[in-house]
Amino acid sequence: MGKPLPSGVGVCSICGKPLNSKGDCLVCLLRTGFDETAVEPNRAVLAFGDFEVEHHPDGSCWELGHGAIGVTYLAADKVLRRRVALKVIEVPPAVRGSQAVRDRFLREARAAAALRHPNVAAVFQFGTSADAIHCYYAMELIEGETLAARVRRDGPLNVKDALKIAIQIARALMAAAAHDLIHRDLKPSNIMLTAESEVKVIDFGLAKAITDAGGEMDLTHGEFVGTPTFASPEQFGGGPVDARSDIYALGGTLWFALTGLAPHRGKTLEEIRDRKTRDGLPVAQLIARKIPDPLVKLLRSTLAVDPAKRPASARELVKALESCRRNLTRRVGVRAEEAALRSEAFARALRNAKTCVSDPESLGALFDTAAKKATAVSKKPFKQNWAYLQTMLRLIRAYNRGEYRQVSDDALVWITAALNYLVDPFDLIPDNTPFLGLVDDAYVIELVTDKTRRTLDAFMTWETAAR
Amino acid sequence: MLAASRSQAEPELAGVALAKLCQTYWAPLYGFVRSRGHTVHDAQDLTQSFFAYVLEHKVYARADRQKGRFRSFLLASLKNFLADAADRERTLKRGGAQIFLPLNEDQAQEAESLFQTHSGMSNEDRLFDRSWAEALVANVLERLLADYKREGKEHLFKELRMFVAGGAEPPPSYAELGHRLGIAESTLRSHVTRLRARYREALRTEVRRTVDSEAQVDQELRELLHALTRT
Numbered sequence: 001m002g003k004p005l006p007s008g009v010g011v012c013s014i015c016g017k018p019l020n021s022k023g024d025c026l027v028c029l030l031r032t033g034f035d036e037t038a039v040e041p042n043r044a045v046l047a048f049g050d051f052e053v054e055h056h057p058d059g060s061c062w063e064l065g066h067g068a069i070g071v072t073y074l075a076a077d078k079v080l081r082r083r084v085a086l087k088v089i090e091v092p093p094a095v096r097g098s099q100a101v102r103d104r105f106l107r108e109a110r111a112a113a114a115l116r117h118p119n120v121a122a123v124f125q126f127g128t129s130a131d132a133i134h135c136y137y138a139m140e141l142i143e144g145e146t147l148a149a150r151v152r153r154d155g156p157l158n159v160k161d162a163l164k165i166a167i168q169i170a171r172a173l174m175a176a177a178a179h180d181l182i183h184r185d186l187k188p189s190n191i192m193l194t195a196e197s198e199v200k201v202i203d204f205g206l207a208k209a210i211t212d213a214g215g216e217m218d219l220t221h222g223e224f225v226g227t228p229t230f231a232s233p234e235q236f237g238g239g240p241v242d243a244r245s246d247i248y249a250l251g252g253t254l255w256f257a258l259t260g261l262a263p264h265r266g267k268t269l270e271e272i273r274d275r276k277t278r279d280g281l282p283v284a285q286l287i288a289r290k291i292p293d294p295l296v297k298l299l300r301s302t303l304a305v306d307p308a309k310r311p312a313s314a315r316e317l318v319k320a321l322e323s324c325r326r327n328l329t330r331r332v333g334v335r336a337e338e339a340a341l342r343s344e345a346f347a348r349a350l351r352n353a354k355t356c357v358s359d360p361e362s363l364g365a366l367f368d369t370a371a372k373k374a375t376a377v378s379k380k381p382f383k384q385n386w387a388y389l390q391t392m393l394r395l396i397r398a399y400n401r402g403e404y405r406q407v408s409d410d411a412l413v414w415i416t417a418a419l420n421y422l423v424d425p426f427d428l429i430p431d432n433t434p435f436l437g438l439v440d441d442a443y444v445i446e447l448v449t450d451k452t453r454r455t456l457d458a459f460m461t462w463e464t465a466a467r
Numbered sequence: 468m469l470a471a472s473r474s475q476a477e478p479e480l481a482g483v484a485l486a487k488l489c490q491t492y493w494a495p496l497y498g499f500v501r502s503r504g505h506t507v508h509d510a511q512d513l514t515q516s517f518f519a520y521v522l523e524h525k526v527y528a529r530a531d532r533q534k535g536r537f538r539s540f541l542l543a544s545l546k547n548f549l550a551d552a553a554d555r556e557r558t559l560k561r562g563g564a565q566i567f568l569p570l571n572e573d574q575a576q577e578a579e580s581l582f583q584t585h586s587g588m589s590n591e592d593r594l595f596d597r598s599w600a601e602a603l604v605a606n607v608l609e610r611l612l613a614d615y616k617r618e619g620k621e622h623l624f625k626e627l628r629m630f631v632a633g634g635a636e637p638p639p640s641y642a643e644l645g646h647r648l649g650i651a652e653s654t655l656r657s658h659v660t661r662l663r664a665r666y667r668e669a670l671r672t673e674v675r676r677t678v679d680s681e682a683q684v685d686q687e688l689r690e691l692l693h694a695l696t697r698t
Contacts (some may be wrong), residue, residue: 012634013634013638014633014638017695019635021581021584022605023635024634025633026601026695027633027692027696028631029604030600030604030691032631032663032667032670033666033674033684145640149637149640152636
């Protein structure tokens, strides 16, 4: 009797501990039992150093998040009068008196505080409560949502958006490397996305510095701290942890952004570890999402079990990610542009341009008509726009080559106006239009806009110099 | 040592309370017996007769008050009971033991599943503590669900349960869930706060029934947590 139940149905999303057969987290269930006062010595005002935790109208403390090792509160900096995110961590009793742990926390905290980068949530201050039970640090308050929440809400991201995020994370890691800082718990829920889609990596190194019992292993009392799903194989105790662990975690995070799934999942810590070290990557998930080959290849190397086979540094990873992004753009845009340039309309426009040089107005109009006709070869709006723009630029370049230089300044005005006409609509396209629903289109447009501006600048410089 | 056993004025009531406690923690005891290598049926019989023995002989009255914890007391008693060959022999014959606790099939099956889930653990005491924690929180959640049901808020309990019990999926944001449930974010927030407070209260009350003082509630929770988190 008694059909055996599975040993668990997953890992708790909050504390990372295995769930029981009912899908509940016993650890969270027991932790909730601690009297609030035990965790918050002063219910009326919970204060750490210069910071006071803010309250909801119902009197409860304003939690921004809570994880396996601590709680992040919305707090007020009483001195500088600004709001911060305050992470409060209970120091494990076993290491409370340890000088080595204190030194390590200080070292990491100093490094984290010194790390100033647009893609890293700044750490303002850190300290220890008077009773030495809690460590805390105040971070820049980021208005936005985590990558985990974004993917949960909207589903997997398109390649362009995912790469844009990954590149920013990699840049954050690059900056961290300059301070000898390792994150050690990089995961989608530690990536904040602002309303402007800027990436801010939170919790750099600090949390782990406190809870790791002074050793190199990411374990506390032999137990994994945090979420093992995105951790590198060596973080499970198999070897020294360095910047390449973060690179592995970034690979997992990017995979998650692209597929909505972690590359290796498991019901227990052991299962996750075994899958990471023994099983191959479920590349079929990437293929199903039509992820371009170069990116699949990069993810494979980033998620290599052997750290030596991963990109050696964040700098190398940034380069590789940017190369993927460039490939993507070329792949999407070139065909439409070539089709437009091969078209009869383009050739005719070039021929006719020479005859219209004395009339700037008709030159502009000619360019416009020619480009429109040339781009009619593609049915997809973004490709038309791309091709239109490129065609226009080619026409202008031909103009630049000298044959039409006698044209008055008005020609320049007209051409500029034509270009502005092109540039502005791109700038104005809101992200949520169906137009951008096509994978990678938005990125193409972003590049087109940028390129147009630069070309226009170059053109104007040239024109000015020529005159 | 127990609220139940202390109630001298109402011995029958105390007996009932104890019987209820024993019922709640039947599964961890059963699991421990199973981990000693007994078959399913033998383990059921032994567990039943152990509880019968506890209740019949008022073993709890002899418990060391300083020790203070029902969990450790029961485990120690069970170990003694199992070590006592005569007791075991007597039980297995199923003659003398009066079954005090109704054992239903579901409960027995659940206990066996629980045992199977944790049977990989090398340390039988840890297995016991873990199963005990399972039984404890399951009982509390069940009671809380019953309370919410009574108030006609069963649906709310089920939707917010994850804020207490965790789960594989991260809890949704208040804004998101509020939207789905059609209630204001601030209202939802206070529902969650209230649920957590009620759960905390219920859990602590339940633990309080198995320890000697309020201060020991934290200690007991900490010990159980430790049993769950060490490898």
